[in-house]
Amino acid sequence: MTLTWTLLLAPLAPVLLAAAAAFALGVGVGQAKRQAGWALLRGAEAAVLLVLGAFLARAFVAWLLSLAVHPERAGFVLGWAFLLWPGLLDTLPVLSGSQWLTTPDRLLNIVTAVGAGVGFMNGLWGIHGPLGVLTFPLNVTWGLGGNTNGLLLHLINVTWGNHSDETRREAHRYASGFRIKSHYAFTQGSVMSNTSPALFGHEFVHVLQNLVVGPFFVLSYAAWMALLFIPGLVAGNLSKNGGVADGIEGYCYDGNPWEAMGYAVGGSHSPRVALGTAWTVTLAALLAAAFGLLVWRVVLPWGWT
Numbered sequence: 090m091t092l093t094w095t096l097l098l099a100p101l102a103p104v105l106l107a108a109a110a111a112f113a114l115g116v117g118v119g120q121a122k123r124q125a126g127w128a129l130l131r132g133a134e135a136a137v138l139l140v141l142g143a144f145l146a147r148a149f150v151a152w153l154l155s156l157a158v159h160p161e162r163a164g165f166v167l168g169w170a171f172l173l174w175p176g177l178l179d180t181l182p183v184l185s186g187s188q189w190l191t192t193p194d195r196l197l198n199i200v201t202a203v204g205a206g207v208g209f210m211n212g213l214w215g216i217h218g219p220l221g222v223l224t225f226p227l228n229v230t231w232g233l234g235g236n237t238n239g240l241l242l243h244l245i246n247v248t249w250g251n252h253s254d255e256t257r258r259e260a261h262r263y264a265s266g267f268r269i270k271s272h273y274a275f276t277q278g279s280v281m282s283n284t285s286p287a288l289f290g291h292e293f294v295h296v297l298q299n300l301v302v303g304p305f306f307v308l309s310y311a312a313w314m315a316l317l318f319i320p321g322l323v324a325g326n327l328s329k330n331g332g333v334a335d336g337i338e339g340y341c342y343d344g345n346p347w348e349a350m351g352y353a354v355g356g357s358h359s360p361r362v363a364l365g366t367a368w369t370v371t372l373a374a375l376l377a378a379a380f381g382l383l384v385w386r387v388v389l390p391w392g393w394t
């Protein structure tokens with residue numbers, strides 16, 4: 090796949106149409122909230138970031154595809170890394186010799202739509218301040234996997250999530266909305282769900298983790314939970330302090346190094362069944378090594394060399 094202006098700008102017409110709709114919607118929302126002076130800014134920001142999000146995301150993935158020796162294989166890997174769901178849904182088809190969502194053309198269309206959606210929402214709610222010069226491009230490129238889930242959170246939360254009106258904080262905060270447990274916040278990409286102001290600090294650590302480590306954050310968080318599920322279950326069963334559910338929560342959640350960092354910044358949490366620091370550090374190092382090996386020995390040779 091060669092990187093050309095024709096390839097990059099192919100969806101220009103639909104993106105501009107969507108931007109016009111985003112402007113109208115932004116002004117409408119601004120006026121409904123009686124922010125007369127701000128309604129135009131809201132509309133303009135939603136439209137501009139929609140266009141930027143669409144083309145930054147598209148250019149990023151097109152560039153990675155242009156470096157690939159096997160663009161189809163690379164498309165599958167990029168579908169996992171930067172959109173999660175197309176990769177996951179395509180895993181069985183790819184293993185059985187066909188490819189559905191992650192062919193280079195389809196992947197580029199999906200990534201353009203997701204980048205546009207993230208840009209639109211970030212502009213509509215005015216989440217970016219001066220740091221946005223750095224964080225916005227990261228949100229729609231390196232950190233797009235987490236933000237794909239974030240976009241899904243927006244869809245789930247749109248009617249009942251109660252999006253806060255605070256702006257320029259580099260994150261969306263829904264006071265209510267999707268949650269795993271009633272008193273637990275849930276953050277994906279730059280979208281915090283079921284998050285009270287007091288939990289902002291902890292959740293913002295997850296926003297930063299996604300921007301810094303990108304696909305490795307989302308995938309290693311999930312891998313940790315999957316790998317520690319059975320050990321947690323067993324530990325909970327053997328423990329005198331808690332049951333099976335406490336063991337799973339203590340090992341998969343509290344013992345998760347990404348959570349340990351969050352609690353180090355935003356307050357403490359004492360699990361009934363704890364994994365312990367020594368195990369957390371050792372397993373984190375092993376998991377990081379496994380991811381490094383996977384990228385070096387499997388992913389890069391499979392698509393790019």
Ligand SMILES: [Zn+2]
Nearest residue numbers: 291295348351
């Ligand atoms: Zn957390």
